[in-house]
Amino acid sequence: MEQRLAAPHPATIDAYIAAAPAAGQPHLRQLHALLQGVAPKAEQVIKWGHPFFIEPRFLFSVSAHKAHLSFAPSAEALQHFGAELKNHQTTKNFLKLPYDAPLPEALIRRIAEYRVKAVAARQDDAFW
Numbered sequence: 001m002e003q004r005l006a007a008p009h010p011a012t013i014d015a016y017i018a019a020a021p022a023a024g025q026p027h028l029r030q031l032h033a034l035l036q037g038v039a040p041k042a043e044q045v046i047k048w049g050h051p052f053f054i055e056p057r058f059l060f061s062v063s064a065h066k067a068h069l070s071f072a073p074s075a076e077a078l079q080h081f082g083a084e085l086k087n088h089q090t091t092k093n094f095l096k097l098p099y100d101a102p103l104p105e106a107l108i109r110r111i112a113e114y115r116v117k118a119v120a121a122r123q124d125d126a127f128w
Contacts, residue, residue, distance in 0.1 A: 013044050013051045020064035023099045027069050030103055031062055038112040057119050058128050060112060070094040071108060073115045074128075081111050 010016040017028045035053055036044075042053040053059040060073040075092050078085065084107055089096040095111075097103060 009049050010046060012046065016046060016051050016064070021066060021099075023067070024064045024069055027097060027099055027103055028062065028064055030105075031069060031071065031097070031108065034103075034105060034108060035060065035062075035112055038109060039116050055116070055119060057122065057126065059115055059119055067099055069097040069099070071097060071111075073111050074118075077111050077115045077118065080114060081107070084110075 010019050013032060017025055017032065020028055032051070035042075039053050039055055039059055042055040042059055045052050045054060047061070050061050050063040052061045058074075060071065062072070063070045072094050078090055078093070078095060085095065088104065088107075089098075095108075
């Protein structure tokens with residue numbers, strides 16, 4: 001019986017993008033660049049198998065799936081932009097970004113900027 005070893009998890013965001021579905025890589029690169037621009041001082045790490053931006057608390061994360069990306073700023077940030085997100089697919093914690101549609105860059109930028117300001121204003125030490 002042949003034993004198959006699981007592929008190693010990507011250790012960097014560049015490796016994560018390279019391992020993502022080919023259809024999603026352009027969106028991932030675009031989203032990554034956008035988030036880097038909004039949070040240039042954030043630490044970029046892989047946590048729980050997905051790219052995270054931390055400053056020093058959780059700012060946002062992304063994840064690649066078969067046909068879409070998920071952008072996770074926070075439930076509160078998504079709720080704050082609820083009216084602008086009404087034409088987008090969301091859950092409590094995620095904005096679903098299909099590969100076959102352009103990224104709503106301006107909206108994502110506003111959400112990310114809001115999140116950076118919200119985290120900077122916090123007085124607690126909680127990660128989330």
